[in-house]
Amino acid sequence: xxxxxxxxxxxTIMLLVFFTVLAILILxxxxxxxxxxxxxxxxxxxxxxxxxxDWSRMSFDNYVLLFQGQxxxxxxxxxxxxxxxxxVVATLIVSAFVGYGFAAYEFKGxxxxxxxxxxxxxxxxxxxxxxxxxxxxxxxxxxxxxxxxLPFVAHASTIFFFRQYLQGLPKSLLEAGRIDGATEYGIxxxxxxxxxxxxxxxxxxLNGMNAWNNYLWPLLVIRDSKKYTLTLGLNTLINPYGDNxxxxxxxxxxxxxxxxxxxxxFQQYFIEGMTAGAVKE
Amino acid sequence: MKKLFYxxxxxxxxxxxxxxxxxxxxWIFPIGNGVLLSFQDVLKDEWVGLGNYxxxxxxxxxxxxxxxxxxxMIGTLVLLIPFPMLFATLLNSKLMKKPxxxxxxxxxxxxxxxxxxxxxxxxxxxxxxxSLANQVIGALGLDAIKWLKGQxxxxxxxxxxxxxxxxxxxxxxxxxxxxxISTDIYEAASIxxxxxxxxxxxxxxxxxxxxxxxxxxISIYAGLSxxxxxxxxWKGNNxxxxxxLTIVGYLYRQGIEKRAMGYACAVGLILLIIVxxxxxIQLKATGTFDKEKx
Numbered sequence: 425x426x427x428x429x430x431x432x433x434x435x436t437i438m439l440l441v442f443f444t445v446l447a448i449l450i451l452x453x454x455x456x457x458x459x460x461x462x463x464x465x466x467x468x469x470x471x472x473x474x475x476x477x478d479w480s481r482m483s484f485d486n487y488v489l490l491f492q493g494q495x496x497x498x499x500x501x502x503x504x505x506x507x508x509x510x511x512v513v514a515t516l517i518v519s520a521f522v523g524y525g526f527a528a529y530e531f532k533g534x535x536x537x538x539x540x541x542x543x544x545x546x547x548x549x550x551x552x553x554x555x556x557x558x559x560x561x562x563x564x565x566x567x568x569x570x571x572x573x574l575p576f577v578a579h580a581s582t583i584f585f586f587r588q589y590l591q592g593l594p595k596s597l598l599e600a601g602r603i604d605g606a607t608e609y610g611i612x613x614x615x616x617x618x619x620x621x622x623x624x625x626x627x628x629x630l631n632g633m634n635a636w637n638n639y640l641w642p643l644l645v646i647r648d649s650k651k652y653t654l655t656l657g658l659n660t661l662i663n664p665y666g667d668n669x670x671x672x673x674x675x676x677x678x679x680x681x682x683x684x685x686x687x688x689x690f691q692q693y694f695i696e697g698m699t700a701g702a703v704k705e
Numbered sequence: 706m707k708k709l710f711y712x713x714x715x716x717x718x719x720x721x722x723x724x725x726x727x728x729x730x731x732w733i734f735p736i737g738n739g740v741l742l743s744f745q746d747v748l749k750d751e752w753v754g755l756g757n758y759x760x761x762x763x764x765x766x767x768x769x770x771x772x773x774x775x776x777x778m779i780g781t782l783v784l785l786i787p788f789p790m791l792f793a794t795l796l797n798s799k800l801m802k803k804p805x806x807x808x809x810x811x812x813x814x815x816x817x818x819x820x821x822x823x824x825x826x827x828x829x830x831x832x833x834x835x836s837l838a839n840q841v842i843g844a845l846g847l848d849a850i851k852w853l854k855g856q857x858x859x860x861x862x863x864x865x866x867x868x869x870x871x872x873x874x875x876x877x878x879x880x881x882x883x884x885x886i887s888t889d890i891y892e893a894a895s896i897x898x899x900x901x902x903x904x905x906x907x908x909x910x911x912x913x914x915x916x917x918x919x920x921x922x923i924s925i926y927a928g929l930s931x932x933x934x935x936x937x938x939w940k941g942n943n944x945x946x947x948x949x950l951t952i953v954g955y956l957y958r959q960g961i962e963k964r965a966m967g968y969a970c971a972v973g974l975i976l977l978i979i980v981x982x983x984x985x986i987q988l989k990a991t992g993t994f995d996k997e998k999x
Contacts, residue, residue: 436800443796447810453825453869454813456837460828472836473828518723525720529713537721539988540728546922546984547732548930550953551977554960554969555735555742578727608716637818639933644961655820662824662940676821683816691809698815698874699881 454680461486461677465670486674497675499650500657504636505682507653511573511635512628518577519627520620523586524612527593538587544580549641557644567647572638582627585697589623590616622693629690630697636683654679736977743971748964757971767972769947770955777951778928780864785871785924786917792872793879794909798901808880811873822870823937827853830862830938838862853938856948863949866934875920882916883909922987926980932957952976 456473462482490497526538556575565571593616601611639655646652649660658679661672687694709715746753761767796804814822829837830852839849852858886909894904932953936942939949942958950958952972960969 432800436802439795439798439801443792443801443807446792447807450811450814450869450873452837453822453829454817456829457821457825468828470833470835472831472833472839473825474835474837474840476835522721522724525717529717529720531714531717534717537725541724542988543981543984544728544732546926546987547977547980548926548953550930550932550956551973551980552732552735552739554956554966554973555739556731558742558966559735559738575727575731578724583724607711608713609711609719612720633816637820639818639820655818658824659820659937672824676824679821680817684813687809687812687816694812695808695877698812699877 457677461674468669468673486670489670490674495671500652500654504654507569508632508635512632514573514577515579515582515631516624516627519579519582520586522578523583524590524616526587527590541580541583545584566645571645572642585627586623625693626697629693633683739970739973742967743974745967747966757968761971766947767955770950770952774929774951777863777931778925781867781924781928784864784868785875786920789872789875790879793876793883794905797880797883811876814870815874819933820937823934826862826866827938854945859948863934878916878920882913886912925983
């Protein structure tokens with residue numbers, strides 16, 4: 425019996441060692457950019473990213489540049505926050521509305537329409553990107569945030585998640601609402617929305633993360649550098665002129681922080697949002 | 706009219722209306738337009754019938770892009786399914802302490818944008834002897850490599866970037882799958898004398914099939930439509946001998962950089978057809994069509 429216990433102990437230690445090593449490997453890239461945020465931007469160009477620490481060359485200069493220098497970083501940062509908030513609020517309300525329609529009612533064409541949800545769920549945006557770009561240019565919507573948000577507010581995977589979440593809803597709740605004289609829409613806004621809070625949290629995080637990190641579609645849509653989001657702006661810093669690399673490295677590191685803080689506070693919702701699609705009933 | 710709007714018969718259609726409009730305006734219109742454009746030479750403003758498609762089939766650069774995308778997809782399938790599955794099983798074991806802590810750490814790379822992650826990897830795989838990748842092989846006694854100029858070394862960098870970003874997420878998927886398997890099965894097996902390895906092969910692996918199919922499908926889509934990773938690693942859409950060019954990269958080059966919208970739309974439609982075929986196979990295999998009829 426005792427040897428079994430020792431064996432288990434050994435297994436536990438081996439597992440811990442293995443997963444700690446894996447954790448360190450995974451954190452190395454972030455650690456290198458964290459270190460680089462204290463090194464002169466020119467070093468990055470000359471030496472690349474590495475784990476070297478030379479205390480005599482490290483300083484807070486990049487952070488001074490970030491907070492006090494002449495550049496558009498904070499405009500991009502604000503734009504990203506605005507765009508992320510708009511995207512999350514609009515997507516959640518519209519998608520919940522649609523998801524509820526699928527979960528609460530039986531109607532003609534429902535199954536066919538739901539198959540369309542599943543199909544769209546799996547078409548990469550890249551496939552329709554060009555004609556969509558051409559179409560929205562024709563509608564005069566280029567260079568506006570509307571063009572970034574509007575095509576995706578009725579968001580297939582978010583609709584799918586809300587529909588699954590509301591599927592188990594007791595129909596008696598709806599009946600009770602009707603008897604109380606609420607309209608069909610009143611039931612959704614007054615009775616259903618309040619009980620969807622956990623589902624909203626998971627989807628807010630998932631959509632928020634995607635909006636904050638979105639790159640390809642905004643790259644096509646936005647022209648004016650005053651409207652750049654953080655990812656677009658950071659990418660313009662990649663040409664190595666002036667102090668660009670200093671700002672690139674400190675700005676890149678700093679752009680992870682808002683999401684990271686949210687992650688630490690709302691971990692459970694991140695995980696729920698991410699794995700929502702995988703476990704279907 | 707107002708009464709009709711509020712009736713129980715019409716309400717469901719009002720609820721799904723935003724989705725129907727989205728499908729019509731932002732999916733069917735563009736795809737329809739894309740089909741029409743793919744039969745045109747937009748620069749010369751003339752109809753060319755199947756010309757664009759014929760040209761694509763003999764376009765060496767396009768075939769290279771397809772080869773690169775498929776190669777990348779296969780690499781991610783080989784690396785991002787078995788290993789996360791194994792890691793999740795180990796994390797799920799009773800002997801493991803603090804699995805939640807590790808789970809969170811592994812998730813962190815998924816929080817970064819491809820722009821930031823790609824830039825980090827480009828600089829880690831720099832040509833200079835002092836870049837991290839060259840320091841590592843230097844410690845093994847090897848000479849510095851121009852990582853992003855060689856076909857296979859850059860493939861390695863791309864795959865490492867993919868593994869870095871997605872291992873943690875896939876572990877989460879498999880953990881969610883494992884937690885839906887009843888522990889009784891494992892107990893019964895262990896009473897019958899099955900080793901941990903046998904339990905993994907005979908119980909976990911088959912019962913994880915729905916999760917595996919899901920992860921496989923999203924990996925196939927993501928792999929085939931990969932673009933920004935390569936765009937970041939090579940600081941743009943041009944890599945030496947097109948070693949980093951992907952299908953979507955070629956679509957972007959033709960449509961946006963060269964303004965050959967018709968030709969680019971043909972590329973997009975070929976990708977759409979490939980994706981739809983895979984999609985149909987997957988929906989059929991998992992029985993989604995039947996389930997919805999219920």
